[in-house]
Amino acid sequence: xxxxxxxxxxxxxxxxxxxxxxxxxxxxxxxxxxxxxxxxxxxxxxxxxxxxxxxxxxxxxxxxxxxxx
Amino acid sequence: xxxxxxxxxxxxxxxxxxxxxxxxxxxxxxxxxxxxxxxxxxxxxxxxxxxxxxxxxxxxxxxxxxxxxxxxxxxxxxxxxxxxxxxxxxxxxxxxxxxxxxxxxxxxxxxxxxxxxxxxxxxxxxxxxxxxxxxxxxxxxxxxxx
Numbered sequence: 001x002x003x004x005x006x007x008x009x010x011x012x013x014x015x016x017x018x019x020x021x022x023x024x025x026x027x028x029x030x031x032x033x034x035x036x037x038x039x040x041x042x043x044x045x046x047x048x049x050x051x052x053x054x055x056x057x058x059x060x061x062x063x064x065x066x067x068x069x
Numbered sequence: 070x071x072x073x074x075x076x077x078x079x080x081x082x083x084x085x086x087x088x089x090x091x092x093x094x095x096x097x098x099x100x101x102x103x104x105x106x107x108x109x110x111x112x113x114x115x116x117x118x119x120x121x122x123x124x125x126x127x128x129x130x131x132x133x134x135x136x137x138x139x140x141x142x143x144x145x146x147x148x149x150x151x152x153x154x155x156x157x158x159x160x161x162x163x164x165x166x167x168x169x170x171x172x173x174x175x176x177x178x179x180x181x182x183x184x185x186x187x188x189x190x191x192x193x194x195x196x197x198x199x200x201x202x203x204x205x206x207x208x209x210x211x212x213x214x215x
Contacts, residue, residue, distance in 0.1 A: 032134075032157055
């Protein structure tokens, strides 16, 4: 889960390895807000798989790569 | 999840935020009024529930998004600093604290130093990209590698 200067840098870094998923850093920032925003809340309880999937779905991350099961 | 374990988790995160590093069992025990053995037992259950991550010695490795060991993601937020486990977590520390943040890392390919400022949840450099190697269904198979 790394940052790169551009998609071309990801491809060069991967070499012959299979590509995972690439998203813009702006989408990552949205994802972090949705995913971690409640982490320090006194009322925090573990997210269910459905809740986590809903966060990804809500951000348009609906490719099979982003499915929990 | 057992309410007592959630109390230990809250205390663990609170002390992590306050100290800028992972707390010891004694530091958490002092907050919750329990013994170190009870704290370690709660940590193990929380680890099994993916609510935090322990190392082989049973100490805190990750209280996501916070990292116990130095990483390539050094985050400043609210006048304090922590390490994050990955780029996602680097954004996550500011998100969890609900404050603006900034972090230093490097392009994993070319090594270029990257300094990212996050204001109101938005990064100042919008040209960067994020790569995830492992599919979501396999993230917890080896969370350290993920």
